[in-house]
Amino acid sequence: MSVAINIKNLSRHFEVHDKKPGLKSSLKSIWNRPKRIVKAVDDISFQIKTGELVGFIGPNGAGKTTTLKCLSGLLYPTKGEVEVLGFTPWHRKRDFLKQIGFIMGQKGQLWWDIPPQETFLLNQAIYEIPDKEYKERIRFFRSALNIKKEISIQTRKLSLGQRMKCELVAALIHQPKVIFLDEPTTGLDVIMQDKVRDFIRDYNREFKATIILTSHYMKDVQALCRRLIVIDKGKIHFDDLLSKLKNGPGSQKTLTLTFKDEVSKKDLKGLGKIIKYEDLRVTLSVKRKNASRVASQALEKFPVTDLNIEDIPIEETIKKLFQGQ
């Protein structure tokens, strides 16, 4: 498979001005404003193959969006090399721009006062999409996203979910080969999140588009991505298959047992690592492959009234990763 995105030693630094609260410091700031260099992205490298769907996560201010902006040509890097589809993004070549799409969850491109389809038509002109293809694609989006009449209703009158669907259409109408999805599900309700996820998965399969997805919701990543890149403070902390994440969702499960009578901590020790211990309830962490054996052991040995086996939430794993565990 060919490489769609290639990043080598990319750094992006920002100068920021500090301002303390208060009138006095405001007065002071007239003469000088203290400057500070923030390394939003600090010497990162990775490659993404054509057609891959990669999760790109990290806490707020980790450098996710900055990286995406460098990849889409919005930012000039301070250092390093970037190649996307064989182009250097910040040269902003037309042929490059025609092949990428950037969806920013919190920022819409739809015109507020007129129906979404007017924005689609505008993008049709901008990306020079022939009428026939345009109509086909609209048909595809309408069925894939289950869009009905919202396409011809004033944007401002749409619900957030409906609007997001239309934003997706506007951003993908030119069928980009590389898509940057920056928190596409933020602010959506659970049902809508699922729908957007399904759509992204289908789109990736249907069109073999290369997709980088950032998200606050680990569920997005879990549901969609095989590969995960974790970034924090501008540095990459993890870059591998999701299943290889140490103590990750693949390797561990939690076992929650509820007892009729109290069971001492000591008796439970042999089963697995105790995460939580309450009066009549205990939560254990066990290896995936042992989970069912441990469960049957517990049922035999103890007065169990309820039993629950779950994957460890990926949030926990990531949190540990950031805490350096």
Add this chain to the structure above:
Amino acid sequence: MVTKNTFKAWLIIAKNNFQRQLLTRSSSLLFIVGKLLQFAFSLLIIVSIFKTTGHIKDYTLDQALIFIIVFFLVESITQFLFRSIYSFRPVLLRGDFDLDLVKPLPSYFRPLISGPDFFDLPPLIIHALVLVYLLIKLNIHLTFPQVLLFLLLLANGVLLAFSVFLLIAAFSILTTEIDNLVWTYRSLSRAARLPVDIYPNFLQIILTGIVPVAIIINVPARVLLGLFQPSTLLFSFLITLFFVYTSVWLWRRSLKHYSSASS
């Protein structure tokens, strides 16, 4: 470079704007009323002044009227074409400029030409009609080459205005705080309602070389009145060339420095 898709996008935006304005008809009506009121009142002021004084420096009322009408004509043309510069700062602050930069459009599309406004057209047409009416009324006979020359310098002025606005857009990106710069330009451009040589030398220099409203606005009027030397025209083209070059250079630099609202 303006390509076919840019032009098509421009037309669609113009259409969308028009659609949007039809939703706010009363607002648009107030706008047109205001524009025409400004126009009529400015003419009234000039006439009133000449009624009491007879002349300003060496200029007669007829000449002053041509100057001021050409001022309004050029203003309405540049407003119509480059209106989006006024709304560029919020676009920039919200980070919405990003959404346009990832599209295959010229980078200056959003700040300068993304907001053609059809409600600038009625005033524009009225200004043009009043100009024609006055030329006939004042017995100013223009030959065909003169009309061509007028249109050429009008185009030169529009190109120069484009460069000035591009400079302003570049400054906005470099500092992000500027809002009033374009209004500063507008305030200064009002000085060109009348020929700038009625002002003291330092002001003439500013209005010709630094904020070249004398060339954008005055020179086309001079062509109509026959008040020009060939060197005036040559100088006008040179200034435009200089501004186009400088503004493109600074715009490129500012884009390089462009950092989005959030990192």
Add this chain to the structure above:
Amino acid sequence: MKRLSKSFSKANKYIVIAKNTLQEYFVYRTNFFFWRLRTFISFLVFYFLWLAIAHGKTHVGSYTQAQLYTYFVIGYIIRTLVFSTRTSDLGSAITQGSLSRLLLKPLGVFKFFFTRDSVDKIFNFFFLIFEFSLILFLFKPELITPLPQNVLYFLLSTLLAIISFFLYGFLIALISFWTDTPWSGHWLFGVVFVNLFSGQAIPLDLLPQPVYNVLINTPFPYFYYYPMQLFLGKIPEAQIWPLLAKSILLSSLVFVFIKSVWKKGLIRYQSYGN
């Protein structure tokens, strides 16, 4: 004692508003600088225009050269103090729904904006001192020496102009309750009308008589034209106090009007649930 501290804390919140407003200016200092520059430039444009008009003539209409220059140079004080206002912020607060945040707090919206406007004026005043000295120093304009009582009338009428212009601006901002696009109303009534009809561009009595007769029956001359006439001593003694009284009456009427419009607007605002 308790009452005193209560009224102090009442005043206190407006002091905090004032302080915060002032801080905003420092954050957006470039903006403010350009706002001042614009005021300065519009002044220069008018000043030099009238310099050219008066060039080589002893009189323009009933004005001597010195009177004409005074009309514009002293008028710079009015440009700065009367026409600087933040009331248009209220308009955007209404359309964007951020008015709700204000309404939730135990604040008087009217007082809130009045506080901000006052800070605005004080802040502008400091720059005025500097810029005015600059004008006197750079251009050495030939001005008249006014009679002391005329200066007094001028100051009084300027103060009244500040109040009535604030009220007028507030009233215009209230249009936003009824329309989604308040900018055009603000622009037409708050900018175009004021620029054209207040006398900033031309002493109104130089206009044709019928136009003049109409204009002096509008509120606009009270913002600029009349204060300057008082400064120049062009208003007969007997008409001065009636003029000032009219100005006060005008402000009171607008104030009463604002109150009822505000109430109606608020009901509309609340029922639309912004």
